[in-house]
Structure formats: C-alpha cells, structure tokens
Amino acid sequence: MSTTTTLEQPKTGTWDGGNEPMKASYGKLMMWFFLLSDTFTFGAFLTTYGLIRHRHNAYTGTAEDFTFSTAYWPIPEKVFNAFPGFHGVDLPLAFVALMTMILILSSVTMVLAVEAGHRIDKNDVQKWLLWTILFGSTFLACQAWEWSHFITGSDQGMLMPDGTRFFGANLAQNEYGPVLFADLFFFITGFHGTHVFSGIVLLIIMFITTVNGTFQRRGHYEMVEKIGLYWHFVDLVWVFVFTFFYLV
Amino acid sequence: MAAHSHNAHNEQITGEIPKPQTKGIWRVFIILCVLTAVEFAFAFLMEPGTLRNVIFIILTIFKAFFIVAEFMHLKHETKSLIWTILVPCALIIWLIIALITEGSFYGDSVFNYFK
Numbered sequence: 235m236s237t238t239t240t241l242e243q244p245k246t247g248t249w250d251g252g253n254e255p256m257k258a259s260y261g262k263l264m265m266w267f268f269l270l271s272d273t274f275t276f277g278a279f280l281t282t283y284g285l286i287r288h289r290h291n292a293y294t295g296t297a298e299d300f301t302f303s304t305a306y307w308p309i310p311e312k313v314f315n316a317f318p319g320f321h322g323v324d325l326p327l328a329f330v331a332l333m334t335m336i337l338i339l340s341s342v343t344m345v346l347a348v349e350a351g352h353r354i355d356k357n358d359v360q361k362w363l364l365w366t367i368l369f370g371s372t373f374l375a376c377q378a379w380e381w382s383h384f385i386t387g388s389d390q391g392m393l394m395p396d397g398t399r400f401f402g403a404n405l406a407q408n409e410y411g412p413v414l415f416a417d418l419f420f421f422i423t424g425f426h427g428t429h430v431f432s433g434i435v436l437l438i439i440m441f442i443t444t445v446n447g448t449f450q451r452r453g454h455y456e457m458v459e460k461i462g463l464y465w466h467f468v469d470l471v472w473v474f475v476f477t478f479f480y481l482v
Numbered sequence: 483m484a485a486h487s488h489n490a491h492n493e494q495i496t497g498e499i500p501k502p503q504t505k506g507i508w509r510v511f512i513i514l515c516v517l518t519a520v521e522f523a524f525a526f527l528m529e530p531g532t533l534r535n536v537i538f539i540i541l542t543i544f545k546a547f548f549i550v551a552e553f554m555h556l557k558h559e560t561k562s563l564i565w566t567i568l569v570p571c572a573l574i575i576w577l578i579i580a581l582i583t584e585g586s587f588y589g590d591s592v593f594n595y596f597k
Binding site: 255257263270281288326327335339342344466467477482 | 499500502503504507508510511514515518521522525526530535538539541542545546549550552553554559560562563566567570571574577578581582585586589593
C-alpha cells in the first residue's frame with residue numbers, strides 16, 4: 235500500500251504566476267493599456283490631419299500680407315490671435331499659450347495629489363485634487379471661449395459668391411480657409427475637450443470619495459494614481475495637438 | 483505603489499505624516515515651461531519650413547518624454563512594463579508616418595488622374 239507521490243515543486247519564476255511581474259496592480263495595467271488604445275484614436279486624427287494638410291496648398295507669401303482664403307491652408311497664428319477682453323488686438327497664439335500653461339499646471343497639481351496619496355495625507359490629497367479640478371475646468375472654459383470665437387468669426391467675414399457675407403465657421407463653411415481646416419479644428423480639439431471633461435468628472439468622483447474617507451480606510455490611494463495616469467495622458471495629447479494644429 | 487501600512491486603516495490612529503517631496507515635480511514643471519517658451523520663440527522668430535517643423539516635433543517629443551517618464555512615473559516602473567508601453571507606441575509612430583507618406587502619394591495620383 236505504499237504509494238509513491240512525487241510532489242512537484244511549484245515554479246517560482248517571474249512569469250510562473252502567483253506574483254505581479256510588472257509590480258503594478260491589475261487596474262493600473264489596464265489603465266495603461268486603455269491609454270495605449272486611446273493613442274491609436276489620436277494617431278488616427280493625426281494621420282487624417284497630415285493627409286488633408288498635404289492635399290491643400292501651403293501659403294507662400296509673407297506673413298504680413300496674409301489674408302484668409304479658401305485657396306490655401308491658413309497660418310494658425312493669424313487665425314488664433316484673439317484674447318478675451320482685447321477685441322481687435324492682434325495677439326497671435328497668446329490665448330492658446332495661456333491654455334497650455336493652465337493644462338500643464340493642472341498636471342503638476344495632479345502629481346502632487348498622487349504624491350500626497352503615497353504619504354496617506356488625506357488633507358493634501360483633497361487640496362491638490364481641488365486645484366486640479368479648478369485648473370481643468372478653467373481649461374475647458376477657455377476652450378469654450380475659443381470655440382465660440384471661432385464660430386462667431388472676424389469682423390469682416392468672407393464674401394460669398396451671391397454677395398452676402400459669411401462670418402465664422404461651421405462644418406460646411408469656413409471664413410478662415412478650407413472647410414476641412416474648420417472640420418479638423420472641431421473634431422481634434424473637440425475630442426480632446428471631451429477627454430478633459432471626462433477627466434474632470436472622474437476627478438470630482440475621486441474628490442468626493444477622498445472626502446468620505448474611503449481611500450483612508452482602504453489604506454492606499456491607488457485609485458487617485460490611476461485617474462492621475464488618465465489626466466496626464468490628456469495633457470500629453472494636448473502637447474501634440476498644440477504642436478501640430480497651432481505651431482506647424 | 484501606495485504603502486499598505488496597517489495602522490492607516492483606522493482613521494483615528496494615523497501616525498506621523500511624512501514631509502512632502504515635491505522638488506522633482508516642480509523641476510519637471512519648469513522644464514516643460516521652458517520647452518514651451520522655446521517653441522513659441524521658434525514660432526515667431528523663424529521662417530516656416532521643414533526645418534522649423536522638425537524642431538517643433540523634436541521639442542514635442544522631449545515634452546512627451548518628461549510627461550510620460552516623470553508625471554506618469556513610467557521611468558520608475560519595471561523594465562517589462564516600460565517596453566510593453568514603448569514598443570506599441572513606436573509601432574504607432576511608424577504606422578502614422580507610413581500612412582501619411584503612402585496616403586499622400588495615393589491621394590496625389592488619384593486626384594491628378596482626374597485632372
């Protein structure tokens with residue numbers, strides 16, 4: 235009745251299970267992979283932008299003589315040169331510079347919130363989350379202003395074939411240049427703005443949960459870290475949108 | 483990852499909260515501001531052209547590096563996680579470049595055919 239059982243020693247290698255090979259939790263990894271898939275979405279926008287821009291003529295004259303025309307792609311600093319409260323003053327890219335600074339600053343306050351989470355410092359997490367929500371909302375408000383200005387248009391507008399004047403831009407008409415320029419503006423900045431909006435909603439949920447002390451009882455603030463990853467991604471996308479839409 | 487200290491489970495017995503270590507974070511913030519300022523300098527002081535666009539793209543990649551490495555903490559993760567994220571990103575960049583060059587050529591030939 236002797237039975238021989240050979241007990242197999244469990245494997246203990248990095249990829250043999252029972253541990254976290256990447257030293258990151260499931261949720262954090264999935265957030266990374268989601269962001270990777272989102273990169274594809276914005277990559278598609280970037281490709282579309284590159285192709286459409288290639289199909290249009292570039293403006294060849296000097297910047298001083300530039301006028302809006304549907305014959306060539308406009309110079310961005312001539313389109314985006316308005317600032318709230320300074321009607322008629324030519325301030326090229328000043329407002330978008332301000333928006334960029336606000337978004338980078340919101341990213342910094344987000345890292346500070348994550349850092350406070352590492353120290354299990356509830357008050358600091360609350361404080362920095364609130365700053366991030368504030369800066370994020372400010373960015374969104376700026377974008378709303380930018381959109382409404384773009385849609386309302388300049389004082390002179392564009393002379394239509396039937397003698398009337400068209401002001402601003404929509405998906406079918408555009409006084410600043412080719413129609414597709416306006417379409418891409420609406421789609422790319424709009425898609426980014428939607429991401430910012432979702433981020434703010436998530437941050438507000440984080441703030442409420444922190445105030446309720448849920449993370450404090452749980453013993454860690456990893457959820458804030460995951461939302462932080464998303465928020466930095468939104469900032470990252472803006473860095474690219476800014477370069478390709480406003481600078482190039 | 484967050485420290486799972488057991489006494490933190492009870493809100494009443496929270497021990498000493500360590501002092502914040504924020505020097506590195508503000509350093510990255512200043513770097514990002516400087517890079518953005520340099521981009522603006524090029525936008526206004528340099529004539530538009532391929533060279534200027536290349537400079538813009540290089541500066542953008544620098545900014546992206548600092549955001550991903552420091553703010554998203556990827557630099558301090560394990561090697562396998564770093565490569566898991568970076569390799570698909572490199573492929574996406576390749577895909578974008580390939581689609582734009584091939585697509586432009588295809589677009590040109592189609593449009594010129596009907597001219």
